[in-house]
Amino acid sequence: MKRRKRANGRGDETRMRILDAAERLIAAEGYATVSLRRITQAAGANIAAVNYYFESKHALLEAIFVRRIVPINAERMRLLEAALALPGAGREKLEAVVRAFVEPHLRLTREFGPGGTVVMQLLGRLSTDPEGKIEKLLLKQYDPIWRRFAAAFRALLPHLGKAAVYWRFYYLLGALYYLSSARQWLPRRSERLCNPENVEEAIESLIPFLVGALTAPEGNAKPA
Numbered sequence: 001m002k003r004r005k006r007a008n009g010r011g012d013e014t015r016m017r018i019l020d021a022a023e024r025l026i027a028a029e030g031y032a033t034v035s036l037r038r039i040t041q042a043a044g045a046n047i048a049a050v051n052y053y054f055e056s057k058h059a060l061l062e063a064i065f066v067r068r069i070v071p072i073n074a075e076r077m078r079l080l081e082a083a084l085a086l087p088g089a090g091r092e093k094l095e096a097v098v099r100a101f102v103e104p105h106l107r108l109t110r111e112f113g114p115g116g117t118v119v120m121q122l123l124g125r126l127s128t129d130p131e132g133k134i135e136k137l138l139l140k141q142y143d144p145i146w147r148r149f150a151a152a153f154r155a156l157l158p159h160l161g162k163a164a165v166y167w168r169f170y171y172l173l174g175a176l177y178y179l180s181s182a183r184q185w186l187p188r189r190s191e192r193l194c195n196p197e198n199v200e201e202a203i204e205s206l207i208p209f210l211v212g213a214l215t216a217p218e219g220n221a222k223p224a
């Protein structure tokens with residue numbers, strides 16, 4: 001994706017308003033449904049501004065991912081390298097790998113403020129979008145992360161077959177994304193004892209649960 005030079009602070013502000021409006025509308029209604037005209041109206045801008053800063057609707061979508069997802073995945077990779085440098089291959093190392101995947105997601109989406117919830121809604125909607133270009137965009141951002149963490153989990157879970165590791169990593173993703181996108185649901189149903197808005201509480205509750213699920217015996221399934 002080509003990057004346009006920003007002429008001044010006002011131009012940068014316009015670019016951010018367009019990104020914010022695009023996130024919000026696409027998350028609520030889907031990529032195909034929302035037109036550039038609606039995005040620019042919501043941003044208080046015009047079509048020429050989108051063409052100047054992003055060149056196309058697809059490039060605008062990619063810019064959303066670059067702004068939100070790239071920092072999360074970069075921090076995941078940094079923490080993963082530190083986890084893999086730990087000695088041995090026991091539970092402590094597995095916990096560190098799980099933390100490397102979970103913590104950046106929860107911390108940074110909270111730091112995004114309202115934009116964090118929007119991004120999680122956006123990811124949920126785009127993950128089921130049949131548009132081929134969108135699938136390629138998701139794969140571009142997430143495939144390298146999936147491969148690196150899946151390899152780490154396979155090395156640290158030798159009692160599991162390959163298919164079982166992939167299944168459990170997939171369930172890990174589901175738990176993480178549900179926690180991010182549906183965090184208003186739990187407090188009233190837990191007698192106000194559980195608050196997903198508390199990042200530390202959420203992280204320290206989720207990690208042992210995920211480690212326990214990852215390390216559980218495979219049962220009667222045949223190893224791959």
